[in-house]
Amino acid sequence: MKTAIVLGGSRGIGKAIADSLKSIDCDVIATSKNELDTSSLESVSSFAEKHNQVDILVLNTEDDWNHYHNQLFLGFCLLLQKIRVNDGGYIFLMSSNVIKEPNPKLIISSAYRSAFSSVFKILSKEFAKKQISCINIAPGPIHTDRTKELIDDVEAFAQTLPMKRLGKPQEIGDFVKSIVENDIKYLSGAVINFDGANSNFVF
């Protein structure tokens, strides 16, 4: 049985991923912010002591200002140093489409997510030697509780999108599940824009 750690796994996209992995019999540890606060390096260290080995690691976090401190950036770096991902495992990074098209309302998030995506790319080449896939998923507008807080009229917003709807967390959950279930490993090192054809750049 494969083991998985899903950060921010108590709601939204993280929860969808955790549920999807459970459906294929993974042993999933889904952390809430209370259990693991990536903005506290102490919390990260303490967590990593207890859970220092895993098959599938999902780096995911919310979009709070506090999170997007260098602590967040360093928090993820620290996790990757402390938790051993088993050979043939997976590391999924939930970043955001702001890494390519930065958002003036999410300036710190845009910056630090870009920074960590850069580190993640470099690491993907290291992890490749052990057949560990590093998959950077960059979601666009996804329908989560957080989104409902941020956007006044979600329905009106949805009508401005190419698919006339936001993405469902379950679509990302199923995507992660499918990769793991089918043991697809060569999809590594890439940024996957998961945004329902919303971004304008092609390359």
Place this chain on the structure above:
Amino acid sequence: MKTAIVLGGSRGIGKAIADSLKSIDCDVIATSKNELDTSSLESVSSFAEKHNQVDILVLNTEDDWNHYHNQLFLGFCLLLQKIRVNDGGYIFLMSSNVIKEPNPKLIISSAYRSAFSSVFKILSKEFAKKQISCINIAPGPIHTDRTKELIDDVEAFAQTLPMKRLGKPQEIGDFVKSIVENDIKYLSGAVINFDGANSNFVF
């Protein structure tokens, strides 16, 4: 039952995709070059008359110089005009990592694949209105018969790659299957580099 057309489906990546779709009970038409030569607009038109409606369309072709004429480019354009993809369907484009990092040995292929990727991006926004997902898969080094023809010492080449191996066509086949099987639609308009962490750009 869903219907699928897989161009170049008699070998390599195309065959792997065709097989994967069959495994989830799709009704698959996998064309060989004899049945559909995308470099001949006549052949394209005649094919599209017989098969003018489908749920899943996989645009795939080999890397022959002859193919990489404007006929190829126009061939794909023509197919998308003539074949009606059903609402909620999929169009997969098998492009190549040369669309972002052009290859001097594949100059015409690099150019026309970039061109069609541009068209495909624009169309993804149109198709989104009907919940049709347009997914551009850009494979890096994949282990096909074609690769064996092109590369003298495949084993030595593999050792230069981050994963010390080429990708398996089946990994792409399984990827396409997973998307369809789980009805993941919000992954649209994106280029997915499927290259085992081989490319150097992050964004």
Place this chain on the structure above:
Amino acid sequence: MKTAIVLGGSRGIGKAIADSLKSIDCDVIATSKNELDTSSLESVSSFAEKHNQVDILVLNTEDDWNHYHNQLFLGFCLLLQKIRVNDGGYIFLMSSNVIKEPNPKLIISSAYRSAFSSVFKILSKEFAKKQISCINIAPGPIHTDRTKELIDDVEAFAQTLPMKRLGKPQEIGDFVKSIVENDIKYLSGAVINFDGANSNFVF
């Protein structure tokens, strides 16, 4: 004295570049569409016979549908085969910001400009051996006669842009002049978005 050929040099950006180069005493041949129609391979060949050597070559063209045929693409390829650019020279390509963010109203232009940008990148590495710089300038909204034809209310459009104005052809002319005048050669192989902070992608 340096010699320069500026395609489409009778108006708009091309004219501004031609004038700028003249101001630093280059011997400039600025072609109008009557003198060189890049959509006609015959016209291209005949022109290249007469002018088969140059220091500075500016590949520039208007956005007509007829131009954006494979003939255009092939036209530029043919020119680069037939005209010898002297060692230490320059090739400027006037492309467009549509090569990265394709425009649904300029679909063929978006596609073929992407295609030729790919070829141009590959060639930049070849030309580098002879210290010839290949500079791909991708203008955003520039105030030309063509723009006035395409956009109904230019003033209203300008107010939607970050600088509240379109770019001036002279800014591009001066840019090209400065590169040549200062013999800046290491700026090669890059795409330079010249769009007044209008695009949204950072990388």
Place this chain on the structure above:
Amino acid sequence: MKTAIVLGGSRGIGKAIADSLKSIDCDVIATSKNELDTSSLESVSSFAEKHNQVDILVLNTEDDWNHYHNQLFLGFCLLLQKIRVNDGGYIFLMSSNVIKEPNPKLIISSAYRSAFSSVFKILSKEFAKKQISCINIAPGPIHTDRTKELIDDVEAFAQTLPMKRLGKPQEIGDFVKSIVENDIKYLSGAVINFDGANSNFVF
């Protein structure tokens, strides 16, 4: 007379830029690390108190690990908050080609430079309203003292490059000078890879 501040202006690229701006009669303050240490927020604040207004600001720094702390990132952010750039002015950012192709030997630099490039892109749209141009220059291999320290055999390394040589700091100095001298403002918000055709990505 225009005023300019060039960080890291005592050597390498910074010095070349400072010299070039002086040649067109700018009043240039070129800081060494002793005068302004961007890794110390105190030093940044104290400097900005003395020099709180300028026409041309060149953000430039060396590649020390100490610099590439969040302090660096925050240092640049702080400078942009504290120093008022006059309307119609310029902000040049000397980043690096690692922002797009991260370098495993410069992992922290790659990350934080990407992060600040993201912030810089967002700010370019704000500054555009005041006709201030934000120009991100991303140099590849440039022949500086620093380069000689980092690379054992510079001559051998040069032979691996498309132009068989590294770039000259003066080429970047002249580039910056030309932009300012010709008052080219519409080149804003873009990343300009200044690498002698060395990178492999086209878009």
